Amino acid sequence: MSKFQIILLSVFGAFILLAVLIFALYRGGAGSQNATIVVWGDIPSEAITPVLDSVVPTIDKTLVIRYVEKSSDKIDAEFTEALAQGNGPDLLILTQDRFLKNKSKLIFIPYDSIGRSDFQQAFAEEGELFLTDQGVYGLPLAIDPVILYYNRDLLSSAGEAKPISYWDELYPMTLKLTKKDAAGNLTQSAIALGETRNIPNFKEIMSLLLMQAGTPVTQIINGSLRSALSETFGLPVAPGDSALDFYTQFSNPAKAYYSWNRVLPSAETHFASGDSAYYLGFASELTSLRKKNPNLNLGLAPVPQSRVSGKKLTYGRLYVVSITRGARSAAPALRAVLLLSSKPVAEQLAKNLGLPPARRDLLSVRQTDAILPVFYESALQSKGWLDPENVTTRNIFQAMIDSVTSGRARTSEALGAASRSLGNLIK
Known part of the structure; x- marks a missing residue:
């Protein structure tokens, strides 16, 4: 014994x-x-x-x-x-x-x-x-896992019986659920993705997309912490490149799946007001969402997953x-x-x-x-990464995303710059 x-x-x-x-x-x-x-x-x-x-x-x-x-x-x-x-x-x-x-x-x-x-x-x-x-x-x-909140009324009105389970299902949903006025302004969004200033959870959402794509953000090699943001892991394109491209496309007015921009209210407020079909937020946000709008017909589900990885995970x-x-x-x-x-x-x-x-x-x-059950399942699927300095890395993620959405850099360039900044921070 x-x-x-x-x-x-x-x-x-x-x-x-x-x-x-x-x-x-x-x-x-x-x-x-x-x-x-x-x-x-x-x-x-x-x-x-x-x-x-x-x-x-x-x-x-x-x-x-x-x-x-x-x-x-x-x-x-x-x-x-x-x-x-x-x-x-x-x-x-x-x-x-x-x-x-x-x-x-x-x-x-x-x-x-x-x-x-x-x-x-x-x-x-x-x-x-x-x-x-x-x-x-x-x-x-x-x-405290990131989960998918959804507006049951908006989904029902669009003829959808259940929330999305995979990210590729978001494309047709965006076409169905995003609405614009005569001037082309967004009046209803499918989901808040693509920006940083009015999406408080952008770093956590980007983290879960990176990890689902196969990028651990940081990794320990020979006993030392290293940035893994731009690693290819033997693939033709870095998984992080695909994750960043997916995230930013929803705030690009030139893309068919345009559903969000920086002039809208905060993602949580927009969803609580009944103007977004989906919202990616922490389990701990449930109480505040209900307080903001007690009449919101709210549903909860695990975050969508990647069909490629075959491994279910969320950020926790x-x-x-x-x-x-x-x-x-x-x-x-x-x-x-x-x-x-x-x-x-x-x-x-x-x-x-x-x-x-x-x-x-x-x-x-x-x-x-x-x-x-949604909370518990998501808790078991929760992942995170070793963050050298959480405030600075938030700024690094913000600069990475904003450089793409502003057109200053392509996704591969933005990802590479972020990886170098993360590497320098670790040193």
């Missing part, structure tokens, strides 16, 4: 295999030293604080976890400053696109404590972005909890990380957030709700 299993059995008894990871090193309860752990994050405090106050004490009365909510645009700078001053948090909740910029400020959990295979069996695949040669840099909590925003270098004591911090990612805590936290959990045992539970 391994050390991993011995600790599990001595503390909690015989749990199912997927629970092994979470409780393997947990030493809560009798004999544990009282401790207060501070965790920072940008998720709403009203979602996590009730869990910390009600669920945590039922598992470990010796551990108090205090959550401090920070704004998304300031948390990384405040975290860096707090660590430098010696008053940083013990734990940090972050997403995969902020991992590398904060990696040097985090502490990994070695594999002799949490095995790689145990991690892979316990959590959705996107969590593997936090696995390194040294160990585990974060335990997954929840996933993965939330994990990590131990920081500011942790006062390693043992209580580890107890807290394991506790936060445990089944009872993760289940309630995901429910409060309105998101699918990251644990496979929770994702495998059959859902009767009309919405959750």
